[in-house]
Amino acid sequence: MVDQKDKLHAMRHSLAHIMATAITTLWPETKLGVGPVVENGFYYDIDLGDTKISEDDFKQIETEMRKIISENQPFERSELPIDEAIQWAEKAGQTYKNELLNDLKRAGTTVAKDLDKDELGTITEGDSAVESVSFYRNGSFIDLCRGPHVESTGKVGAFKLMRVAGAYWRGKETNPQMQRLYGVAFATEKELRQYLHMLEEAKKRDHRKLGAELDLFVISPLIGAGLPLFTPRGTILRDELDKFAQSFRLNRGYQKVWIPHIAKLDTYKTSGHYEKFPELLKFTSTESGDELALKPVNCPHHTQIYASKPRSYKDLPVKYLETTTVYRDERSGELGGLSRVRAITQDDSHVFCSEDQVETVFSELLEDARTLYSQLDLELSLRLSFRDESDSYLGDPAAWDRAEAVIEKLAKQFELEYEVGIGEAAIYGPKMDFMATDALGRKTQLATVQLDYAQPERFELEYTGEDGEKHRPVMVHCALLGSLERFLSIYIEHVAGKFPVWLAPEQVRLITVNQEDKTVEFAEGVAQQAKDLGLRVHIDNDNVSVGKKIRNSELMKIPYTIVIGEKEIESGQVTPRVRSDMEVLKPHDSHAIDNFLKTVSNEMKSRTTKTSL
């Protein structure tokens, strides 16, 4: 098994070399960057000066690659002293490789992050961190490379060039931008075809496509990019999800609050956001002269509710809950569908508590997140986001250490799978992020629980302790869904638009067989019964065929469709048509109308994903 994985890795890596070989054959002036293996394939960064590769060139490159593959050139490894390697790079005009080699010589690494830390600025003659480097040769192509590779170019499996993208040299925005050519590769043609097929399937459940088809949200270029507008159906989804996520915390004594969406700029100067985030959206009120900003976070507002009166240790923990929208000026190229937007609605909560209450508050939220996500059928894992050694964090380092220790302890206690992300912390404290895995196996951060020692300090929050002294509370930030927008982008794709009954914007559709008064009146009666049970029901009385209306209902992914005609009016029985994905025990039974509606209503209340019809 491990061998297979290593072999595939070598194939992909070898393909990166073969692609570089093809490109340097076609464009001899090409300067090469790096060409590593990535998930499902490989890429190579190249710089052709003013010439740009486009996807139209792929056919030519692929043809050249196949030529190299059919020649079955052996991959030969050789070792070169570092100084000779540098000479080679200079002679070949490979400036990027030259830079890498010099870093290797100087610091023994090419990892930019490590280099930044090191203060190994000078190279003394004859002294280097690395003695020699390895090269791989196939045909006339030579590349600095650690390997390993397959034996020869003929043994690389199936591949396809996918796309070309811009990528900064060594990932730094200030560096020149190179072109990155991505390819996918698998051991066999069959696996490649399966992968490409999976991509097609993923496209079908793209939340942007489903958002339009199911009439959930729209994005108007006039209103602006990254500012989605939710239709009546989409708003039902938002509200139901939000109600569900809030219910956990309401049960634990959280109290709802409300805040305005703007604040004086001073707020964010105090909180520290102003300094750190230039994307803060500010504007000036001409009347008062006050500088105002749209809120990029909710915590400062909530701190001021806390600070509005003296607090005793007996009041703690104080728990506020609010689903509200924050505004961030994300850069234009970063926006996309609902996953990155400029108006972000968070199901946010803030707890003000003493340090010895942190653990309880935190573990309650962990518990809730676990229940919530399992009910939504999403798998969770944890990422503990801790600080790195840079100085861009607020607050006392000793407090940070305590906080990080508490978080790691809880992660272990809950026996959740976790990884530690160094440098992923928020400016004011460490975080515990919940990574949800969706139906396509992709991991996204959704829920987050964050400890904060910094903001209570900055806003000078206090409570009076048992000892009669003033103490500083600790804040715990939490969003269980994260942002409603991003959550929906994942969730819509996870369920492919087939929402469980309790979330479906329309749960029951009544289709009339004809437009006679008798039929319409009967359907209206059924609809009213359904509404009385709290169900979301629509009547389709369009003057088209029954078959067509059934199809429309199926396309809209309505859980239950029932046809109303002579038979139903006389018998008072209906034969529900159940959406194709739902587990049905006895599909074509007929049910008394009120029993049917009650069953659906119970399914809604229990938030089940199965049907008991």
Add this chain to the structure above:
RNA sequence: GCCGUCGUAGCUCAGUGGUAGAGCAUCGCCAUGGUAAGGCGGGGGUCUGGAGUUCAAAUCUCCACGACGGCUCCA
């Protein structure tokens, strides 16, 4: 913001320099129906916007805007 691709009717798309098209949707008429598309007809486009080349531009060139895929960023 940067690199690449794309922008034709509400949607999906055809149209390579010479009179703007199809399917679906919409509207009307006929058909009054039984579990995934009934029939016929009508309306709808400054071909994203602007400038240029040309006798002639949806089509070629440049600029702007927007969308998509990446990079960078993400409180």
